[in-house]
Amino acid sequence: xxGRIIFISGSTDGIGKQAALELAKQGAYIIIHGRNKDKTIxxxxxxKSESKNEKIDFVLANMSSFQQIRSMSEVLHKRYDKIxxxxxxxxxxxxxxxxSENGYELTFAVNHLAYFLTTSxxxxxxxxxxxxxxxxxxxxxxxxxxxxxxxxxxxKTDYDLYKNYAHSKLANVMFGYKLSxxxxxxxxxxxxxxxxxxxxxxxxxxxxxxxxRALPVKKGIISTMRLVTSxxxxxxxxxxxxxxVEGVSLLFKELKSEYLRxxxxxxxxxxxxx
Numbered sequence: 001x002x003g004r005i006i007f008i009s010g011s012t013d014g015i016g017k018q019a020a021l022e023l024a025k026q027g028a029y030i031i032i033h034g035r036n037k038d039k040t041i042x043x044x045x046x047x048k049s050e051s052k053n054e055k056i057d058f059v060l061a062n063m064s065s066f067q068q069i070r071s072m073s074e075v076l077h078k079r080y081d082k083i084x085x086x087x088x089x090x091x092x093x094x095x096x097x098x099x100s101e102n103g104y105e106l107t108f109a110v111n112h113l114a115y116f117l118t119t120s121x122x123x124x125x126x127x128x129x130x131x132x133x134x135x136x137x138x139x140x141x142x143x144x145x146x147x148x149x150x151x152x153x154x155x156k157t158d159y160d161l162y163k164n165y166a167h168s169k170l171a172n173v174m175f176g177y178k179l180s181x182x183x184x185x186x187x188x189x190x191x192x193x194x195x196x197x198x199x200x201x202x203x204x205x206x207x208x209x210x211x212x213r214a215l216p217v218k219k220g221i222i223s224t225m226r227l228v229t230s231x232x233x234x235x236x237x238x239x240x241x242x243x244x245v246e247g248v249s250l251l252f253k254e255l256k257s258e259y260l261r262x263x264x265x266x267x268x269x270x271x272x273x274x
Contacts, residue, residue: 090114091110111168116175
């Protein structure tokens with residue numbers, strides 16, 4: 001991975017931070033993303049120190065804000081001619097119903113709309129790379145959803161942390177499959193992963209019995225590292241084998257029309273993917 005330019009959203013903590021460190025140890029050029037400047041700079045310094053790699057950059061953006069994501073994209077386009085790997089990793093489990101500045105339910109805004117917009121805006125930089133990988137961190141919790149409920153995504157139903165989170169993660173998987181098909185002749189690969197139940201700060205209010213079952217973050221990056229680095233996955237895109245859960249392909253077919261509705265909902269706020 002030496003010299004590969006890798007952007008990881010949400011990389012000041014948890015899986016993103018650990019993956020950034022491990023990839024930096026392999027000689028990659030890492031772009032750390034965070035929303036708090038002090039914490040982000042601390043992460044950059046920590047990563048440089050622990051990896052002995054000085055090629056660590058950072059950008060700032062609140063991933064619930066379309067404007068800040070666009071501003072981040074402008075900064076990246078000024079600094080870089082390409083991005084070899086785009087890792088959509090930022091995520092949150094929100095306690096209580098809240099809306100983003102753009103009017104979307106906050107869990108959906110951070111966990112999915114940010115992925116959609118970030119990918120759309122940075123796709124041209126990924127296309128200029130020879131490596132061309134897009135990685136989407138989803139969750140096996142999407143299997144809690146039997147049918148995509150757009151009222152839930154818009155915060156129009158009684159708010160439930162895990163229900164809303166599961167919907168946002170299902171949207172990730174559907175987006176990954178659709179994007180892989182749109183880009184099938186471009187050389188860009190798009191794959192999604194379930195990291196497992198990992199001990200991170202995703203939800204500081206987790207019940208203790210859940211915390212007790214959670215794996216350490218060093219194990220939580222296994223799927224991410226595989227999708228970013230594995231030579232076995234060269235050219236593999238949208239594959240069920242790559243997704244860490246089974247049955248997603250069938251689920252996508254059942255919900256394809258609803259996914260297209262999802263695309264239309266936010267297309268007015270996002271540039272076209274192709």
